[in-house]
Amino acid sequence: MKKIIALLLALVMVVGLCACSVEKTTETQAPETQAAASGETQAAASTGEAVEISLWAFNIGGFTEASNWDSLVASFNEQHPEITVTVTPINYQDGDQKLTTAITSNQAPDIIFEGPERIVGNYAREGLMVDLSDLWTASGSDIAEGISSVSQLDGTYYMYPLSVAAHCMAINYEVFEAADALQYIDEETRTWTTDDFVAAMEAVRDAIDAGTVTVAVPGIIYCGAQGGDQGTRALVNNLYSDYYVTEDGTSYNANSENNVKALTLLQEMVNNKSLSANASFAASDELQAFANQTCAVSFCWNFSNYTQYAEQTQFTPFAMAFPSDDGKPELEMAGPYGFGVFDNGDQAKIDAAKAFVDFVCNDQTAGTEAVKTTGFFPVHADWGDVYADAEDADLRAPFALMSDYLGRYYSLTGGWTEQRALWWPMLAEIMTTGADVQTAADNYVQQANANIG
Amino acid sequence: MAQARTAAGGSKPQKKQPQTTQTSRTLARRETLSAYLFLLPSLFFFISFVVVPMFICVFYSFTEYGLGGVKGFAGLDNYIKLFKDPVFHRGFLNTLLIVVVAVPTVTAFSLWVASAIYKMHAVTRSFFRCVFYLPVVTGSVAITVVWKWILHPYNGILNQVAGTTGFDWLGTQSTAIWFIILILFTTSIGQPIVLYVAALGNVDNSLVEAAEVDGGTKLQVFWKIKWPQMMPTTLYILVITTINSFQCFALIQLLTKGGPLNSTMTIMYQVYDTAYRLNDLGYANAIGVVLALIIAIFSALQFKIAKTD
Numbered sequence: 001m002k003k004i005i006a007l008l009l010a011l012v013m014v015v016g017l018c019a020c021s022v023e024k025t026t027e028t029q030a031p032e033t034q035a036a037a038s039g040e041t042q043a044a045a046s047t048g049e050a051v052e053i054s055l056w057a058f059n060i061g062g063f064t065e066a067s068n069w070d071s072l073v074a075s076f077n078e079q080h081p082e083i084t085v086t087v088t089p090i091n092y093q094d095g096d097q098k099l100t101t102a103i104t105s106n107q108a109p110d111i112i113f114e115g116p117e118r119i120v121g122n123y124a125r126e127g128l129m130v131d132l133s134d135l136w137t138a139s140g141s142d143i144a145e146g147i148s149s150v151s152q153l154d155g156t157y158y159m160y161p162l163s164v165a166a167h168c169m170a171i172n173y174e175v176f177e178a179a180d181a182l183q184y185i186d187e188e189t190r191t192w193t194t195d196d197f198v199a200a201m202e203a204v205r206d207a208i209d210a211g212t213v214t215v216a217v218p219g220i221i222y223c224g225a226q227g228g229d230q231g232t233r234a235l236v237n238n239l240y241s242d243y244y245v246t247e248d249g250t251s252y253n254a255n256s257e258n259n260v261k262a263l264t265l266l267q268e269m270v271n272n273k274s275l276s277a278n279a280s281f282a283a284s285d286e287l288q289a290f291a292n293q294t295c296a297v298s299f300c301w302n303f304s305n306y307t308q309y310a311e312q313t314q315f316t317p318f319a320m321a322f323p324s325d326d327g328k329p330e331l332e333m334a335g336p337y338g339f340g341v342f343d344n345g346d347q348a349k350i351d352a353a354k355a356f357v358d359f360v361c362n363d364q365t366a367g368t369e370a371v372k373t374t375g376f377f378p379v380h381a382d383w384g385d386v387y388a389d390a391e392d393a394d395l396r397a398p399f400a401l402m403s404d405y406l407g408r409y410y411s412l413t414g415g416w417t418e419q420r421a422l423w424w425p426m427l428a429e430i431m432t433t434g435a436d437v438q439t440a441a442d443n444y445v446q447q448a449n450a451n452i453g
Numbered sequence: 454m455a456q457a458r459t460a461a462g463g464s465k466p467q468k469k470q471p472q473t474t475q476t477s478r479t480l481a482r483r484e485t486l487s488a489y490l491f492l493l494p495s496l497f498f499f500i501s502f503v504v505v506p507m508f509i510c511v512f513y514s515f516t517e518y519g520l521g522g523v524k525g526f527a528g529l530d531n532y533i534k535l536f537k538d539p540v541f542h543r544g545f546l547n548t549l550l551i552v553v554v555a556v557p558t559v560t561a562f563s564l565w566v567a568s569a570i571y572k573m574h575a576v577t578r579s580f581f582r583c584v585f586y587l588p589v590v591t592g593s594v595a596i597t598v599v600w601k602w603i604l605h606p607y608n609g610i611l612n613q614v615a616g617t618t619g620f621d622w623l624g625t626q627s628t629a630i631w632f633i634i635l636i637l638f639t640t641s642i643g644q645p646i647v648l649y650v651a652a653l654g655n656v657d658n659s660l661v662e663a664a665e666v667d668g669g670t671k672l673q674v675f676w677k678i679k680w681p682q683m684m685p686t687t688l689y690i691l692v693i694t695t696i697n698s699f700q701c702f703a704l705i706q707l708l709t710k711g712g713p714l715n716s717t718m719t720i721m722y723q724v725y726d727t728a729y730r731l732n733d734l735g736y737a738n739a740i741g742v743v744l745a746l747i748i749a750i751f752s753a754l755q756f757k758i759a760k761t762d
Binding site: 096097100103104122123126127128216217223224225276278279280281282289292294417418421424425428429432433 | 519520521522604606607608618619621622623624625626629708709710711712713714715725726728729730731732734
């Protein structure tokens, strides 16, 4: 009797545990878009072979929730009722961890929505992505050369782009006005020279000391190891018109004469308190400090950040290009954001994934909606100004202007991921410990080049 | 003695001994079987999700393993790289510092608080236990958000009170690790306090009273009577606090990400960073194996010392 009871108990426990795990799986799937369910119904009704594909989308612009994809998926299903698209939103905090886990356990999604840094630089380089050259041949003729070049690796296209923008910086217009620093910027072109930048930041510092403005510091060079490095990179590279990587792409370039000069200038500005540097600050901390008027400039600005912090800002965040010695900035691309298709070995899924990418990026109606959701600008030159009739066209205009200053794209240089881990310590060493700039930059370049391949 | 024999069954039952022995053996077998059956579900999950992954981890540590899968056998390369890696050296020293500082202070402070509150009125005792246990149940994300606010260079309350506006406590090499230890300390003391309060309540009072009657001082009573009886609890607290300190991850991930300049890098965080940011999974597994070995050695030493005591 006892044995039977023991067996029954064990059985109950096993079944209970299994039930728990099933419940957990259901919960994990819960955030996925409802469009999947509707698509499933349509797929069943279709005469074609039903295919289920998964899309993992980073939180780019307004694509923060799975529901943001609902209307696009629904439109797609009108043309392809046999394809079910399941959307899972991921973010930059733990997205890499989720993707690495999925890839290493052979459960990679069919489609990923991100930029070339991950799609081409990380995944295509590891041989995980599908060749998308056919999409480019069919519809990519009006996409700019700069975007086309970063979507491929060794001549094969692995990413199909949707939208693009330029990273820029921003100033607190009212603080600059009160500090009499507006004289140092060109409000029309939104540019300034390095000398103007230095003078403006000193004016803000003096205004803080005089109590004319209430911000705590003029600006913060964030050195914390988290995204947003494009801001500090662009700041350093523009000050004396140099590049992050040498022209032939064989070496990182922080130790060049002009970049060392730029880093030295920033170090001096930190020392004379016209800038501040914080090793514990990531880009998000700096953005928050800008939004709550702790500092008067942000080095990590774009339309997406503008909309994210719009409700918190009680001032006019005025988008500016990064300062450069000749007043001609070269900005880094935000994106281009687009799609990559993982090679999961199932041709039906690959074809379905390509059909979805083709629809979202090349169908002008769906594509315009998708571009607007990202908050950036279409990669298709033929589509023109998609925001022309938008209510917030005026707000977007400065960011459209920044696209005129787009410069070289570096993020596909070999060892990119590894060098990012080295950039922050170098910056922290120079800005917060007063280390010798040339030595720190040399060490960084030596270590970064070790992985360049 | 004869009465005792009779009471226990005397000589009569001896005739039936073979049958009794067989019955008791059968019973013992049944009980053993029942025990194994009860253990089976958890054993299944333990083997599936702990033991097997451990062996897989050891296997991968000898491979060149990246996002594209295993590229080849790396032999001892990952381990050789590890011993030459300055980030690992820094992480190892920081981990040791955290363990060496946090474990004794957590244990001593918990014992001190428990000694102070265990004789209090039940309501007061429960109140203090709740207060000290709160950080354990609050969750590390909430705690780090609060600490981030306290330590904020420009708006933080610490700088406002200390008059050091702008000082970056978590961004300065000399202070960051100590704040990590402090925060770890606040989140680690809850459970030991509860355990010590329970252990002190279980101390045999007759021995304490006897020692006091014999003229023992409070300190003597504590060391000679109470402390030995609390040794199993102390050993448990030492082991779990050591393991928690070695595996300190969430605080670092949420507060400093190992910075500034690796001053808060720990072995555990390096495992994560190497695997998920650098995608060097083979090397991350090698670091994980070394961390497991270090923890095993420390735990074994603690058991050994406790047994000797």
